[in-house]
Amino acid sequence: MPRVSEAWLRRILAVLYERRHTTRAEIVRATRLNVASVSQAIRHLLHHGVVQRSGQLRSAVGRKRDELKLNSEAGYFVAVDLEGTRVRFGLTNFLGDVRYRWEVPVAFGRRFDIRIFAKGIEATLANLGARERCRVLAMGVSYSGIMDREGRVTAVNLGWADFPLAEKIRSLVDLPVFYGTESLTKLLAERWLGAARGSNHCVFVTVANGIGCASMNEGHALLGRDGAAGELGHIIIDPSAPDRCNCGRTGCLEAIASSPNIVRQYFEKTGQGRKRVFGEQVIEVFARAREGDAAAVEVIDRAGRYLGLALANLANLLNPELIVLGGDLVHAEDLFLPRIRKELARNVLPKMQASLEVKMSSLGLDIGLVGAASLAFHSALREPALLKKICSAYLEELRSRQSE
Amino acid sequence: MPRVSEAWLRRILAVLYERRHTTRAEIVRATRLNVASVSQAIRHLLHHGVVQRSGQLRSAVGRKRDELKLNSEAGYFVAVDLEGTRVRFGLTNFLGDVRYRWEVPVAFGRRFDIRIFAKGIEATLANLGARERCRVLAMGVSYSGIMDREGRVTAVNLGWADFPLAEKIRSLVDLPVFYGTESLTKLLAERWLGAARGSNHCVFVTVANGIGCASMNEGHALLGRDGAAGELGHIIIDPSAPDRCNCGRTGCLEAIASSPNIVRQYFEKTGQGRKRVFGEQVIEVFARAREGDAAAVEVIDRAGRYLGLALANLANLLNPELIVLGGDLVHAEDLFLPRIRKELARNVLPKMQASLEVKMSSLGLDIGLVGAASLAFHSALREPALLKKICSAYLEELRSRQSE
Numbered sequence: 134m135p136r137v138s139e140a141w142l143r144r145i146l147a148v149l150y151e152r153r154h155t156t157r158a159e160i161v162r163a164t165r166l167n168v169a170s171v172s173q174a175i176r177h178l179l180h181h182g183v184v185q186r187s188g189q190l191r192s193a194v195g196r197k198r199d200e201l202k203l204n205s206e207a208g209y210f211v212a213v214d215l216e217g218t219r220v221r222f223g224l225t226n227f228l229g230d231v232r233y234r235w236e237v238p239v240a241f242g243r244r245f246d247i248r249i250f251a252k253g254i255e256a257t258l259a260n261l262g263a264r265e266r267c268r269v270l271a272m273g274v275s276y277s278g279i280m281d282r283e284g285r286v287t288a289v290n291l292g293w294a295d296f297p298l299a300e301k302i303r304s305l306v307d308l309p310v311f312y313g314t315e316s317l318t319k320l321l322a323e324r325w326l327g328a329a330r331g332s333n334h335c336v337f338v339t340v341a342n343g344i345g346c347a348s349m350n351e352g353h354a355l356l357g358r359d360g361a362a363g364e365l366g367h368i369i370i371d372p373s374a375p376d377r378c379n380c381g382r383t384g385c386l387e388a389i390a391s392s393p394n395i396v397r398q399y400f401e402k403t404g405q406g407r408k409r410v411f412g413e414q415v416i417e418v419f420a421r422a423r424e425g426d427a428a429a430v431e432v433i434d435r436a437g438r439y440l441g442l443a444l445a446n447l448a449n450l451l452n453p454e455l456i457v458l459g460g461d462l463v464h465a466e467d468l469f470l471p472r473i474r475k476e477l478a479r480n481v482l483p484k485m486q487a488s489l490e491v492k493m494s495s496l497g498l499d500i501g502l503v504g505a506a507s508l509a510f511h512s513a514l515r516e517p518a519l520l521k522k523i524c525s526a527y528l529e530e531l532r533s534r535q536s537e
Numbered sequence: 538m539p540r541v542s543e544a545w546l547r548r549i550l551a552v553l554y555e556r557r558h559t560t561r562a563e564i565v566r567a568t569r570l571n572v573a574s575v576s577q578a579i580r581h582l583l584h585h586g587v588v589q590r591s592g593q594l595r596s597a598v599g600r601k602r603d604e605l606k607l608n609s610e611a612g613y614f615v616a617v618d619l620e621g622t623r624v625r626f627g628l629t630n631f632l633g634d635v636r637y638r639w640e641v642p643v644a645f646g647r648r649f650d651i652r653i654f655a656k657g658i659e660a661t662l663a664n665l666g667a668r669e670r671c672r673v674l675a676m677g678v679s680y681s682g683i684m685d686r687e688g689r690v691t692a693v694n695l696g697w698a699d700f701p702l703a704e705k706i707r708s709l710v711d712l713p714v715f716y717g718t719e720s721l722t723k724l725l726a727e728r729w730l731g732a733a734r735g736s737n738h739c740v741f742v743t744v745a746n747g748i749g750c751a752s753m754n755e756g757h758a759l760l761g762r763d764g765a766a767g768e769l770g771h772i773i774i775d776p777s778a779p780d781r782c783n784c785g786r787t788g789c790l791e792a793i794a795s796s797p798n799i800v801r802q803y804f805e806k807t808g809q810g811r812k813r814v815f816g817e818q819v820i821e822v823f824a825r826a827r828e829g830d831a832a833a834v835e836v837i838d839r840a841g842r843y844l845g846l847a848l849a850n851l852a853n854l855l856n857p858e859l860i861v862l863g864g865d866l867v868h869a870e871d872l873f874l875p876r877i878r879k880e881l882a883r884n885v886l887p888k889m890q891a892s893l894e895v896k897m898s899s900l901g902l903d904i905g906l907v908g909a910a911s912l913a914f915h916s917a918l919r920e921p922a923l924l925k926k927i928c929s930a931y932l933e934e935l936r937s938r939q940s941e
Contacts, residue, residue: 140544140570165544166544170542282888334761346854350757350760350766351757353754353755355754357754357855357856358892359856359888359889359892360856361886361888361889362754362854362856363854364853364886364889365853365854367853367886368854369884371775372846380886382883382884446773449768449769449771449772450854451766452760452763452767480771480773482768482771482784484686484763484765485761485762485763489762
């Protein structure tokens with residue numbers, strides 16, 4: 134078998150992952166590789182059992198073309214979603230379909246015990262036989278909060294302050310682990326299966342306990358120097374706003390429009406300023422606003438206006454074609470979408486208006502797991518050792534089975 | 538000669554352009570292609586005269602390695618800089634070194650005559666012999682203002698409103714033309730020869746008649762869906778600021794911190810509110826501020842504070858490692874740099890502070906031409922027909938010379 138370039142394999146596998154079913158001709162178009170390279174690489178992948186023929190297409194002139202797909206059993210990923218109110222574990226096949234789930238609720242703000250983490254991974258992997266376990270390729274972790282360069286995480290919901298997550302996970306599992314912010318993993322999920330399918334210039338915005346975003350430019354995720362890009366919640370949206378942010382400053386978007394801050398403002402306006410605030414209570418503020426409660430409407434007005442303004446600033450900077458809104462906003466499309474659209478129409482420069490769409494996130498509870506698995510897949514492609522494993526794991530198992 | 542993949546050539550030529558002198562081993566590292574592919578592509582490029590041996594390196598163990606460089610005569614580019622106060626034309630060699638320049642002053646706001654454009658291109662090309670003219674590959678144009686999708690430009694300094702620039706240029710020259718905003722071309726120039734050398738996460742900010750920026754993420758220029766990204770001047774930096782912007786809104790950064798608006802505020806504060814404002818007068822406001830003129834200091838304070846705030850917002854969104862300041866700010870490093878640094882220190886999240894640097898643009902008058910040529914080079918690599926021309930023009934000429 135002639136040598137096949139890693140770069141070809143990487144691009145071809147990415148196209149197969151994205152399209153699920155495709156043909157050689159489509160791969161040539163999408164990767165811009167030449168026909169010979171694609172054919173050679175596909176032969177290699179078929180031989181190793183990573184790609185399979187899923188059918189044949191016959192064209193009008195009678196030529197047969199193979200329809201190709203990834204072998205869903207060519208490898209597995211562990212996906213972890215450290216989201217607001219529960220921690221979820223999933224096992225996905227090679228294509229990112231979630232096969233098994235295991236979850237545990239989080240007591241907000243109480244220190245989340247890493248031993249539960251070990252239990253979750255164990256419970257997830259227990260679904261695989263010994264032979265399949267060898268084909269677990271990597272783990273993807275979706276986190277909210279802040280991770281520093283040493284892998285220490287600060288996340289209010291989990292009660293973690295500089296918690297050495299990466300170090301702990303290294304001691305728990307012998308797998309390559311890839312981390313992505315909640316916004317990034319959700320963007321990957323939306324782009325792959327949801328509202329952002331086929332979009333190369335898109336932004337995912339999460340509004341929950343915090344506010345964050347992740348963006349793509351020409352299909353490349355915008356991560357920044359330290360992988361810390363997307364801190365939409367901490368742009369100063371109004372220098373004269375009195376709202377104090379968790380970060381210590383005033384005027385941050387998050388201090389006005391995050392779920393706990395919406396609740397806080399509602400309590401303040403209704404004389405309950407001393408009540409303890411929880412992000413989940415935002416659902417009730419939404420309900421009150423729908424009933425016409427003046428205080429609730431006023432708070433939603435303000436949050437929606439500043440959110441729209443922040444997204445307009447973002448759009449003027451990045452010129453995306455799509456903004457997907459997620460987090461608690463999915464429970465209040467009726468309240469926020471019109472307010473946000475109004476600010477965008479008013480503030481995004483005319484030349485970018487025509488191509489800008491805003492949609493609500495459409496993926497349900499699995500979005501974090503799907504995104505974490507997608508992150509793990511794409512990250513694995515970029516690691517030469519893992520790419521090699523992807524292209525050999527299945528063949529090796531077949532061989533060992535035959536020799537038994 | 539075996540077939541060489543276009544994708545290899547593209548990446549190898551980009552590395553050679555960036556490093557000027559390099560070795561096969563360095564190209565392998567930088568492109569992540571395998572050794573055989575690089576050797577094959579280099580043989581191809583040497584054969585076609587696009588790459589030359591510039592020397593030999595001998596290692597400690599006695600192995601000889603060729604030092605390689607691009608043949609500076611393998612092709613030429615026309616570069617055009619439609620900057621504020623004059624229009625400049627340049628002819629560059631294959632490496633982007635400006636060989637000939639021709640310029641014409643602009644009467645601010647008076648409609649710039651496209652016939653002068655034709656004259657400039659002609660004057661530039663007149664420096665080449667007939668044979669060399671065949672090797673002119675493309676034209677790069679650096680513009681300020683706004684270009685729509687049909688190539689119509691609105692630029693106050695040139696007196697153009699929806700002026701069909703692309704169409705006019707198509708009728709004037711039979712060359713592929715690539716357009717980039719002033720910020721983008723300057724970013725390319727700084728990254729290639731100036732303050733941003735070697736940086737993959739950098740931003741260039743221009744403050745002049747308008748305010749704009751261009752960014753790179755992992756070495757990819759952030760252009761957005763319509764190539765319109767980077768409208769830093771039109772982010773709403775203070776919703777309650779009364780300053781009215783050219784775009785019709787209030788609160789835009791540009792309405793507070795662009796050169797004409799700095800002048801306007803100074804005039805207003807000193808009872809000269811009805812005087813006509815020109816961007817160039819900002820130099821005098823800078824001088825007054827240095828002399829301690831209270832009104833000038835106050836205006837600079839305000840502009841610097843908002844600029845810093847806008848750059849902090851940008852940094853929190855994009856997590857760059859470097860911000861390069863250009864335009865009229867290069868005349869006021871002493872006034873603006875401390876104010877901007879203070880706002881960045883106060884407002885950029887701690888996790889991104891350590892890796893963030895701010896520098897002044899260091900390239901002089903040629904920056905626009907150098908950037909336009911760099912844009913043309915990189916854009917040409919992406920066009921299959923031009924890549925083919927790059928790889929054949931010089932060889933064809935050599936052959937035709939030999940057969941004479």
